[in-house]
Amino acid sequence: xxxxxxxxxxxxxxxxxxxxxxxxxxxxxxxxxxxxxxxxxxxxxxxxxxxxxxxxxxxxxxxxxxxxxxxxxxxxxxxxxxxxxxxxxxxxxxxxxxxxxxxxxxxxxxxxxxxxxxxxxxxxx
Amino acid sequence: xxxxxxxxxxxxxxxxxxxxxxxxxxxxxxxxxxxxxxxxxxxxxxxxxxxxxxxxxxxxxxxxxxxxxxxxxxxxxxxxxxxxxxxxxxxxxxxxxxxxxxxxxxxxxxxxxxxxxxxxxxxxxxxxxxxxxxxxxxxxxxxxxxxxxxxxxxxxxxxxxxxxxxxxxxxxxxxxxxxxxxxxxxxxxxxxxxxxxxxxxxxxxxxxxxxxxxxxxxxxxxxxxxxxxxxxxxxxxxxxxxxxxxxxxxxxxxxxxxxxxxxxxxxxxxxx
Ligand code: SF4
Ligand code: SF4
Ligand code: SF4
Numbered sequence: 581x582x583x584x585x586x587x588x589x590x591x592x593x594x595x596x597x598x599x600x601x602x603x604x605x606x607x608x609x610x611x612x613x614x615x616x617x618x619x620x621x622x623x624x625x626x627x628x629x630x631x632x633x634x635x636x637x638x639x640x641x642x643x644x645x646x647x648x649x650x651x652x653x654x655x656x657x658x659x660x661x662x663x664x665x666x667x668x669x670x671x672x673x674x675x676x677x678x679x680x681x682x683x684x685x686x687x688x689x690x691x692x693x694x695x696x697x698x699x700x701x702x703x704x705x
Numbered sequence: 706x707x708x709x710x711x712x713x714x715x716x717x718x719x720x721x722x723x724x725x726x727x728x729x730x731x732x733x734x735x736x737x738x739x740x741x742x743x744x745x746x747x748x749x750x751x752x753x754x755x756x757x758x759x760x761x762x763x764x765x766x767x768x769x770x771x772x773x774x775x776x777x778x779x780x781x782x783x784x785x786x787x788x789x790x791x792x793x794x795x796x797x798x799x800x801x802x803x804x805x806x807x808x809x810x811x812x813x814x815x816x817x818x819x820x821x822x823x824x825x826x827x828x829x830x831x832x833x834x835x836x837x838x839x840x841x842x843x844x845x846x847x848x849x850x851x852x853x854x855x856x857x858x859x860x861x862x863x864x865x866x867x868x869x870x871x872x873x874x875x876x877x878x879x880x881x882x883x884x885x886x887x888x889x890x891x892x893x894x895x896x897x898x899x900x901x902x903x904x905x906x907x908x909x910x911x912x913x914x915x916x917x918x919x920x921x922x923x924x925x926x927x928x929x930x931x932x933x934x935x936x937x938x939x940x941x942x943x944x945x946x947x948x949x950x951x952x953x954x955x956x957x958x959x960x961x962x963x964x965x966x967x968x969x970x971x972x973x974x975x976x977x
Contacts, residue, residue, distance in 0.1 A: 648862075650857070650918070693907070697865060697907050699905070
């Protein structure tokens with residue numbers, strides 16, 4: 581190769597530089613968000629594990645039930661009734677969006693647009 | 706076989722037409738009736754006759770213009786009540802305006818009625834107009850995403866999550882009862898009166914009167930009806946229940962609907 585002596589080491593240096601962030605952070609995904617539980621309540625509408633992986637599915641299902649089927653009967657957990665609603669259900673216990681939504685969403689790099697329409701107790705206004 | 710290309714094409718064409726048309730024609734003749742328009746894809750009932758089937762719940766409204774005429778300012782109360790509970794923004798200019806319920810003169814509300822030598826009092830009347838929750842809603846048929854749909858109780862509802870802002874529904878609604886969010890509505894909602902129980906909308910979606918579904922489940926009357934107090938200016942209820950108050954009012958009074966001749970079967974009636 582013409583000028584191979586220069587090109588190949590150059591390429592190696594280039595690749596090493598570009599992938600540096602990956603090497604540096606390998607096995608380290610940054611500080612995992614610390615979960616804080618809502619005060620005074622112990623049970624959510626579903627198990628912790630299910631909520632962790634599928635809370636968006638719960639919200640989607642609620643949306644369809646409420647809007648399309650007209651089913652607004654509250655979900656009852658241990659005698660406490662929760663509205664099938666993000667604002668009037670979830671956020672009644674998980675009052676702080678910053679702690680309960682943003683921290684994990686930022687960590688996992690997802691940007692749900694719930695708050696374009698739904699009210700955030702403190703932050704919206 | 707001696708067949709020219711021209712002949713072959715003619716025969717092939719004719720057979721295709723016959724093949725496509727025959728089953729449909731056969732079905733028509735067999736039933737002895739013209740096939741009803743299919744609403745299957747829209748979720749709306751295939752109800753085309755002017756007498757809606759008296760089955761199930763069909764929510765509707767009666768607006769008694771006589772009471773509004775006698776009570777100047779009452780209409781504004783209804784508008785304010787509705788727009789407050791539903792976080793309807795106020796942009797302060799007619800171009801961006803979002804309206805769920807508003808007042809229009811007689812000729813705008815009822816353009817298909819005769820205006821020649823009309824009743825004196827109608828010259829100054831302003832009629833409250835809002836979504837008619839049509840029993841045969843063209844907006845539902847036009848919506849490509851089913852963001853607009855008809856519920857079992859007759860309410861033509863919207864799921865703003867699904868709305869892509871194509872505005873087909875606005876073109877389809879013969880009453881102009883839908884508004885489009887050209888701008889982010891949030892900064893234009895009064896913070897002091899914001900209803901925290903109800904969401905706002907976002908830029909790029911269409912919105913309209915929802916017959917106060919969120920209030921009905923709590924056993925409340927629609928906000929506009931509540932604003933009328935005991936004046937009886939607006940009556941809300943089940944049109945199919947012969948014992949409901951609205952049925953009684955409809956039985957006792959002559960009412961008109963907006964552009965009834967279009968066959969949309971509006972569920973809002975006016976006593977003029
Ligand atoms: S009034 Fe317009 S928006 Fe309302 S149901 Fe009828 S067509 Fe749809
Ligand atoms: S603007 Fe939204 S509601 Fe209207 S037709 Fe398009 S998707 Fe449906
Ligand atoms: S029924 Fe409800 S949403 Fe419709 S105009 Fe009246 S107050 Fe507004």
